[in-house]
Amino acid sequence: MYYPTYTRRSDPFGMMRSMLRDVNRFIPTNSDQSVFPVVNVWQGDDAVAVTAEIPGIDPSDIDISVKDNVLTISGERKAPDLPDTARWHRNERRFGKFTRAIRLPFAASDEKVEARMTAGVLRIVVGRPDEDKPRKIEIKAA
Template sequence: MLYRTSLYPADPFALMRRLSQDLDSAFGAPRAFPALNVWQNEEAAAITAELPGVEPADIDIQVKDNVLTLSGERKLPDLPEGATWHRRERAFGRFTRAIRLPFRVDPEKVEARFADGVLRIAVGRPDEDKPRRIEIKAA
């Protein structure tokens, strides 16, 4: 049987992850918090985390070897006296996410910014680990 390669992404497990996500959505499984995006190039990796309702002072970022750990707390809002919850779909409390990066991290090259409920983290690669172009000399 022939498969059309345009239907299958370069990542052989992408289809399995998509199926797992679809099943989780269909059966109401909770999503990991915070939602993350991670990308990389030869110089660095970037992580964005959606953290609505979390104060920057309540966020902790740690890096060791090639693992970035993001933890913190989204505090329960104060309700006016006599008020009761009618619906509560947002989760509150402590959270932790650990992300294994594709390279060792230079702790001096980690930078974080927080605006509009989105945390952006740039993680630099040590200079000695960056790919180097090798010049070919004429014989």
């Protein structure tokens, strides 16, 4: 897909912003249900990284998949086991199923995706395929 803002050199993050705008528009969200998990996106020459704070989940309960250029994070946070006699004083945390799709600036293959979970912070690094990397063109002398 062509992202017009990417051609503007003065705004290197324009492409990323327009991508996330695109993706979020297609995800149906209830007005009373906020987007979860919130993500930070990091960009470099050889890779893109997505970090998300998902505390209180076992890494095995998270599913990460990449299809073409869409990265999907889904899973379920389970509420803690408590006896029936427990009384709630305060309940700010949220539990349940979640899913989030993020469009990447390139189509990634599975072997180039690496995910790690540290202290409730998920970090996914997606390597840029070699064929997508800019090639330097040698200028031959006439």
